[in-house]
C-alpha cells in the first residue's frame with residue numbers, strides 16, 4: 001500500500017490513515033462505523049490488562065487493541081482523533097461531546113484550585129461564562145488581558161498563572177492574536193519555571209480550522225475545536241476536540257472517562273467521512289464568497305464597518321497574511337464576517353428580522369461553518385453572557401451562490417432603510433453620479 005507521508009493534508013483528509021491499530025484499515029475504503037457500548041474481554045487477565053493500559057497512547061503492536069467500554073475508548077472515535085492530531089500537527093487528540101465539553105475538560109484537567117489563567121477579553125460567550133461563572137467556584141480565576149499587549153500580559157503573569165487562553169480569529173470580532181509574540185513571551189517566562197508549572201498557550205482554532213491556521217506550528221501548546229462548526233461542516237453533528245502534547249493526553253482521557261462527555265461514534269464517523277474530506281473544498285469556496293460579500297458590504301452606505309481578514313482595510317493585515325495560511329501555503333482569510341450598521345441608517349435588529357422574514361439564502365441562526373449562510377447578533381445571542389447590547393452582525397458564509405447572498409442581504413438592507421425616509425433620501429442621492437447631484 002502507498003505511504004501517506006509526502007501527501008498534502010488536503011489528500012490525507014480525504015483518505016485518512018493508511019493503518020490504524022484500532023481497526024483493519026487495509027480493506028475498508030470508507031472507515032467503519034462501530035457501535036458497541038461494551039466489548040468481550042475473553043479473560044479476566046485481558047480485562048485487567050485493558051484497564052491497566054487505559055490512557056496510554058496508541059498501542060500499535062500488531063495485536064488487537066483491548067476495548068472495554070465505549071466511554072473509555074472506541075475505534076471510530078479514536079480513528080477520528082488520530083486524523084485531527086495529524087492535521088493539526090499535534091502528538092495526541094481527545095474528542096468530546098461538544099466544543100464546550102472539550103474546552104472545560106482541557107482547562108479543568110490542567111488547572112488546580114488556586115491556579116490562574118490569563119484570557120483575552122473577548123471570547124465565545126459560553127467560554128466567557130465558563131471562566132466567569134463556573135471556574136471561580138473551583139477557585140480557578142481568570143484575568144482578562146489584551147493578549148496583543150505583550151507588556152500587559154507580562155505584568156499580569158504571576159506564579160499561580162498556568163494557562164494563556166485565546167481564540168484567533170476572535171469570535172465574533174475577528175481580531176487576531178499574534179501567536180509568535182505570545183510564544184516568545186511564554187518561553188522567556190518559562191525559563192525560571194518547573195516543568196509542571198510551565199505556562200501553556202491554549203488556542204481555540206474553531207474559526208480558522210486547521211485548513212486556515214495550524215496554531216501548534218505558531219507556538220500554541222494546546223488546540224481546541226468545536227467540531228460542530230467547520231470541521232463537521234454540515235450542521236448535523238455536535239462535537240469537540242483537544243489536540244495536546246503527549247503528557248496531557250492520559251489526564252484528558254481519564255477526565256473524559258469520569259466526567260463522561262464522549263463524542264458518539266456515529267458523530268465521529270460523520271465528521272470523519274463527510275466533514276474532514278470536504279474541509280478544504282468547502283472553505284475555499286466559502287472564502288471566495290466571503291471576499292465578495294465583504295467587498296460588497298463595504299460599499300453599502302448603511303454599513304459603517306466591515307471586518308474581514310481578507311479586506312485591505314483589515315487592521316491586522318500583515319499578521320493575517322502570516323498566520324492564516326492554508327494547506328497549499330495560500331492566504332486563508334476564512335468564511336466569517338463581522339459588520340456594523342450605521343444606526344442612523346439601519347438598525348441591526350430590524351435588519352436580521354427582515355432577513356428572517358424574507359431571505360432564502362441567508363438564515364437567522366446561531367452556529368457557523370455550515371453549508372448554509374447563517375447570520376446572528378452576537379451581543380444579544382451567542383455572546384449574551386457578556387451582558388452588553390448593540391454591537392455588530394456576525395455572518396458565516398455557506399455554499400450558496402455569492403450573488404444570491406448579496407441579493408438577500410441587499411434586499412433586507414433596502415427594506416430596513418426604506419423604513420427611514422431620511423436614510424432613503426440620502427441613499428438615493430448617494431447612488432446618483434456626483435455630476436447629476438450638482439444639477
Ligand SMILES: Cc1ncc(COP(=O)(O)O)c(C=O)c1O
Pocket residue numbers: 098099100101124126167171204206207225226227228229238239240367
Ligand atoms: C469559537 C468557539 N468555540 C467553542 C464553541 C463551542 O462549541 P460547541 O457548541 O460545539 O460546544 C463555539 C460555539 O459557537 C465557538 O464559536
